[in-house]
Amino acid sequence: MEQLNVAVVGAGLIGEVHARAYAAHPGANLRWVCDLDIKRARKLAKHCGGRATKDVKDIARDPSVHAASVVTPDFAHRAPVMALLKGGEHVLCEKPLAMKTSDARAMAAAARKRGLQLMVNFHNRWNPLFLEAKKETAPKRFGEFVLGYARLSNPYWVPKKLLSWAGRSGPEWFLLPHITDLVLWLTGHKDVRSVRALGQKKLLKSMGINAYDAVQASVTFADGSFCTLESSWVLPDAWPSAIDFKLNLQGSRAKVEVVADDQGIRVTGRRHSTPYVSAVQNAFGKTTGFFQEPIMHFVDSLLAGREPECPAEEGVAVTAVIEAAVKSIRTGRAVKPQGA
8 A cells, every 4th residue: 555545533733733744654655534523623624624524424434534533522433433443444543442341342342343443542652751751661671560650630720611511521531541651651561450549520520520529540550569559630720731740660770760740841931831842833834742642643654554553452441441440430449450
């Protein structure tokens, strides 16, 4: 295959990243842009190429389409993914793969049954900071994993202004998948024995958003090692960055710490800020940054006939951990993830 015909389902901020990446890849041809808001789909299609539609079935029925990105809200992944797989297209799905382990397993099984690739977009695996961390957590350097801590949080303005569907997700689904995947990937641990979590719905709920303010989960692995994961949506809006992102992993031979929200630039004007610059940048007419790298990798992998990074099964594992955390919050007990 010399050219990959692709589509994007979901024309929001991250959908635009996917569309721009496909438009920039010499081996990809953007055929469709789909969004329930047809005006938004038409606007993105006009800029990046392809036809606009508000019905994913138009893409699924198009025999010329080889692959598609699903960039819909967190709660709305299963239906378009299953429709596209049924239509014979490979799929790149934004994290989380699903908000129910049963849905995630069904999606992975459908892809396997049809011999199709289903990749989950854990884009922080392409973040240069974590690529370096991956080298440093190699067993010969790092030794045995002992304990860890990871935090990824947003200010209030993210659920209040950026996400109209915040009440149907939460920091546990919008943010926690990133750090859950990073810990599993960096440590090589897949055998989660139990998850015990705490969460609170108070501040956002008082604003009419039915979502957790914050979630903290203690994850224990079969070998006795453990890690604390936490995400919040109630950082003050005066926080200088869009994220509060830290990771700390301790091994028997080394310790790795990542401060991912400090990008090395500080700006002081009307307010003090530390812009998050490495994800997406417009470099003299071209889009660059690690947000687009997994999309390029998806295209490269399909053109080369190989399985891409972040296969569906790893998305299932992340969903299982987070679903266990949500159940632990509700029951007050430690929960074993499904399939663990």
